[in-house]
Amino acid sequence: MGKVEENKQQKLNALFASAYDLFLKQGITKTSIMDIVQNAGVAKGTFYLYFKDKYDIRDRLIARTAGRLFLAAHKELEKADIPSFEDKIIFIVDYVIGKLENNKPILRFISKNLSWGVFRQAITKNDEDEELSSIDYFRLLIQENAPVRVRNPEVMIFLIAELASASCYSTILENEPVSFEELKPELYEAIRAIIRSSTLPLSSEP
Amino acid sequence: MGKVEENKQQKLNALFASAYDLFLKQGITKTSIMDIVQNAGVAKGTFYLYFKDKYDIRDRLIARTAGRLFLAAHKELEKADIPSFEDKIIFIVDYVIGKLENNKPILRFISKNLSWGVFRQAITKNDEDEELSSIDYFRLLIQENAPVRVRNPEVMIFLIAELASASCYSTILENEPVSFEELKPELYEAIRAIIRSSTLPLSSEP
Amino acid sequence: MGKVEENKQQKLNALFASAYDLFLKQGITKTSIMDIVQNAGVAKGTFYLYFKDKYDIRDRLIARTAGRLFLAAHKELEKADIPSFEDKIIFIVDYVIGKLENNKPILRFISKNLSWGVFRQAITKNDEDEELSSIDYFRLLIQENAPVRVRNPEVMIFLIAELASASCYSTILENEPVSFEELKPELYEAIRAIIRSSTLPLSSEP
Amino acid sequence: MGKVEENKQQKLNALFASAYDLFLKQGITKTSIMDIVQNAGVAKGTFYLYFKDKYDIRDRLIARTAGRLFLAAHKELEKADIPSFEDKIIFIVDYVIGKLENNKPILRFISKNLSWGVFRQAITKNDEDEELSSIDYFRLLIQENAPVRVRNPEVMIFLIAELASASCYSTILENEPVSFEELKPELYEAIRAIIRSSTLPLSSEP
DNA sequence: TATGAATGAGTCTTCATTCAT
DNA sequence: AATGAATGAAGACTCATTCAT
Numbered sequence: 007m008g009k010v011e012e013n014k015q016q017k018l019n020a021l022f023a024s025a026y027d028l029f030l031k032q033g034i035t036k037t038s039i040m041d042i043v044q045n046a047g048v049a050k051g052t053f054y055l056y057f058k059d060k061y062d063i064r065d066r067l068i069a070r071t072a073g074r075l076f077l078a079a080h081k082e083l084e085k086a087d088i089p090s091f092e093d094k095i096i097f098i099v100d101y102v103i104g105k106l107e108n109n110k111p112i113l114r115f116i117s118k119n120l121s122w123g124v125f126r127q128a129i130t131k132n133d134e135d136e137e138l139s140s141i142d143y144f145r146l147l148i149q150e151n152a153p154v155r156v157r158n159p160e161v162m163i164f165l166i167a168e169l170a171s172a173s174c175y176s177t178i179l180e181n182e183p184v185s186f187e188e189l190k191p192e193l194y195e196a197i198r199a200i201i202r203s204s205t206l207p208l209s210s211e212p
Numbered sequence: 213m214g215k216v217e218e219n220k221q222q223k224l225n226a227l228f229a230s231a232y233d234l235f236l237k238q239g240i241t242k243t244s245i246m247d248i249v250q251n252a253g254v255a256k257g258t259f260y261l262y263f264k265d266k267y268d269i270r271d272r273l274i275a276r277t278a279g280r281l282f283l284a285a286h287k288e289l290e291k292a293d294i295p296s297f298e299d300k301i302i303f304i305v306d307y308v309i310g311k312l313e314n315n316k317p318i319l320r321f322i323s324k325n326l327s328w329g330v331f332r333q334a335i336t337k338n339d340e341d342e343e344l345s346s347i348d349y350f351r352l353l354i355q356e357n358a359p360v361r362v363r364n365p366e367v368m369i370f371l372i373a374e375l376a377s378a379s380c381y382s383t384i385l386e387n388e389p390v391s392f393e394e395l396k397p398e399l400y401e402a403i404r405a406i407i408r409s410s411t412l413p414l415s416s417e418p
Numbered sequence: 419m420g421k422v423e424e425n426k427q428q429k430l431n432a433l434f435a436s437a438y439d440l441f442l443k444q445g446i447t448k449t450s451i452m453d454i455v456q457n458a459g460v461a462k463g464t465f466y467l468y469f470k471d472k473y474d475i476r477d478r479l480i481a482r483t484a485g486r487l488f489l490a491a492h493k494e495l496e497k498a499d500i501p502s503f504e505d506k507i508i509f510i511v512d513y514v515i516g517k518l519e520n521n522k523p524i525l526r527f528i529s530k531n532l533s534w535g536v537f538r539q540a541i542t543k544n545d546e547d548e549e550l551s552s553i554d555y556f557r558l559l560i561q562e563n564a565p566v567r568v569r570n571p572e573v574m575i576f577l578i579a580e581l582a583s584a585s586c587y588s589t590i591l592e593n594e595p596v597s598f599e600e601l602k603p604e605l606y607e608a609i610r611a612i613i614r615s616s617t618l619p620l621s622s623e624p
Numbered sequence: 625m626g627k628v629e630e631n632k633q634q635k636l637n638a639l640f641a642s643a644y645d646l647f648l649k650q651g652i653t654k655t656s657i658m659d660i661v662q663n664a665g666v667a668k669g670t671f672y673l674y675f676k677d678k679y680d681i682r683d684r685l686i687a688r689t690a691g692r693l694f695l696a697a698h699k700e701l702e703k704a705d706i707p708s709f710e711d712k713i714i715f716i717v718d719y720v721i722g723k724l725e726n727n728k729p730i731l732r733f734i735s736k737n738l739s740w741g742v743f744r745q746a747i748t749k750n751d752e753d754e755e756l757s758s759i760d761y762f763r764l765l766i767q768e769n770a771p772v773r774v775r776n777p778e779v780m781i782f783l784i785a786e787l788a789s790a791s792c793y794s795t796i797l798e799n800e801p802v803s804f805e806e807l808k809p810e811l812y813e814a815i816r817a818i819i820r821s822s823t824l825p826l827s828s829e830p
Numbered sequence: 831t832a833t834g835a836a837t838g839a840g841t842c843t844t845c846a847t848t849c850a851t
Numbered sequence: 852a853a854t855g856a857a858t859g860a861a862g863a864c865t866c867a868t869t870c871a872t
Contacts, residue, residue, distance in 0.1 A: 122388040172374035182328040199405035255854040461833040534800040580790035594740040615817035
């Protein structure tokens with residue numbers, strides 16, 4: 007019985023690993039389910055025992071990947087003793103971007119397929135018992151560290167995440183419109199500006 | 213001869229219009245070349261006389277669409293007499309977002325498929341003789357209007373564009389993580405912050 | 419031990435009931451063994467403990483259903499005191515058709531899948547101890563009631579059964595070529611004609 | 625152009641012939657579209673150029689087959705000079721059954737899949753320009769030959785057709801409940817009885 | 831006896847692309 | 852230049868059946 011359960015876990019992991027591997031190598035569209043199961047060494051039907059379709063495994067894969075990335079960032083942040091709130095945010099962004107810069111397939115995979123919804127769900131409710139979910143984590147981070155009250159914490163995080171994700175994708179993977187090296191200082195400055203502006207009362211709108 | 217040329221132009225336009233129509237309605241993936249030619253009223257083979265494949269017509273279509281959008285924004289900006297540089301940028305962003313908000317299919321189409329490269333190429337070199345290419349336009353706008361020197365004009369535009377595009381996509385189309393109404397003030401504030409921060413010397417990096 | 423036996427019987431019945439239910443609802447082709455076992459609340463493997471395949475359960479199901487229907491008809495016939503032989507036959511036909519008219523799924527199920535072989539086997543040798551098998555019953559009915567000798571009793575029954583079954587299927591379920599209401603008098607007249615003709619010497623053949 | 629048209633007709637015929645062949649040999653369920661196209665020597669996609677699915681080709685095939693059978697019967701009837709109305713009907717039935725008896729696969733194919741609707745449509749409106757459609761033909765036959773007025777011609781034909789079809793299927797193919805030889809005189813007698821009863825006023829119903 | 835995970839053959843269907851006309 | 856019939860690879864998904872537990 008334990009044996010059966012173990013075996014199931016093995017198959018599941020093999021499928022995850024296989025799909026991850028192929029999605030990164032060839033992209034999702036070019037990866038067929040046939041490819042995934044062959045690469046995993048299981049039968050075609052087995053795939054459908056664990057996943058609804060290709061997009062199911064994709065979303066669950068993104069959840070795992072993004073979750074782990076932020077968990078690692080969090081652990082590093084705790085080691086590094088950083089007092090300033092702004093610097094903490096930048097630290098996390100920098101950590102995550104650093105990882106992605108060194109692993110372009112993951113950057114491509116995550117950026118192209120990560121919707122905010124999947125992101126949140128992915129991180130909030132983990133298959134594996136992550137110690138901490140990202141959204142709550144960010145809220146906590148903000149509540150405990152922001153020097154003054156942030157107007158709308160989730161929106162701030164959202165804006166920073168979207169900005170970082172989109173601009174990194176373009177610069178790191180396509181060197182457009184500039185190299186990532188050139189972008190970096192401007193991006194971080196922009197993020198700092200967003201953080202600061204999120205703590206002040208709004209200026210007038212158009 | 214002129215008639216032949218005219219006929220060719222007609223087919224080309226029919227294909228463009230048909231693809232645009234279908235891409236907006238059903239998305240690119242779900243649109244087959246068969247669909248496009250049927251909708252255009254031409255034969256299958258004819259498609260390959262004008263385009264390499266589906267992605268060729270897509271890119272050229274995005275170019276047209278984005279170019280026209282910014283041209284319209286520019287014309288409106290000229291009508292409205294806005295002195296402040298920041299306000300001019302916000303005006304353009306607001307105009308474009310306004311259009312997209314009212315035409316979600318276009319928003320989906322452009323956001324999902326617009327890479328910076330395509331965007332620039334699309335706008336810089338137009339199939340039709342647009343009066344003005346966007347990138348140059350923005351450079352001009354900055355040079356003539358920025359009160360102090362912007363550190364890196366194209367990067368600033370790039371950051372603003374990516375931030376606006378990504379965050380609007382999520383909020384307008386999916387209401388994630390908040391409604392667009394809720395996002396709007398925060399987004400504009402963030403853009404203003406980015407503009408301001410782009411004119412100051414950089415703070416220290418991590 | 420009695421408990422084990424009881425449990426087996428329960429599973430068997432659950433499978434019968436489930437398959438009957440689904441066959442009537444969706445038809446045989448569209449019903450998978452997976453559907454049957456799920457609906458029955460037993461495991462997939464269990465099905466194969468009791469049945470060879472889908473067609474095995476189908477045939478045994480038809481046997482039960484048809485047998486019960488004719489048993490009920492017989493009981494009603496005994497209650498109603500009908501002297502004429504012809505009228506007795508018509509009574510049974512009318513009773514059975516009446517039931518089927520009110521339960522179209524059963525009509526569809528039986529008509530589409532009832533071969534004479536299955537029918538006879540189904541009724542002659544019952545899983546459950548029916549009091550009487552149909553064929554023998556009909557023979558008995560004829561022997562005891564026919565005013566003059568019927569040339570070939572089983573063939574007469576066969577012809578009547580096939581005629582009634584086929585023509586009801588088409589009219590009741592598809593209203594083709596006429597409504598069942600329109601058909602009914604003609605059908606009964608035809609059956610009477612067949613009964614009468616079965617008792618006379620044959621006319622010449624082509 | 626004539627060449628293209630000719631080629632298309634060839635493909636269509638090849639598909640028809642192939643499917644006919646396989647349906648007769650293995651039955652419809654066991655015949656896959658792959659089988660059909662391979663047997664026809666065309667590509668898989670070609671099938672879908674001409675037919676919607678397997679059931680589309682089946683219905684059109686039945687139409688052709690049944691139509692031709694009755695056309696042949698009609699021609700033979702004209703050759704044979706038969707005065708009596710009853711005998712004419714019997715002649716046609718006998719002709720058709722004779723053909724089917726010698727070609728059991730066709731009998732199986734037609735009987736199992738011929739609904740009255742398909743039958744009528746099949747014969748009434750032919751792909752090929754048959755000289756005569758069966759239903760109209762029967763009506764004509766009745767009108768011109770019946771010695772007295774038939775109460776409901778189409779119903780009479782329907783009853784005869786269903787009776788003959790169902791009882792032949794069982795006896796010829798499965799020898800159930802008797803051999804076809806044994807059935808034949810009884811069947812013809814029954815048909816004659818139906819014809820006669822269709823020309824008289826109705827007796828009382830149950 | 832009962833289970834249900836695993837299998838993998840089997841089937842339908844779509845579609846980009848070619849090429850003879 | 853234009854057509855559209857033909858191709859056949861590619862892909863998704865189902866399901867009866869087996870077998871280790």
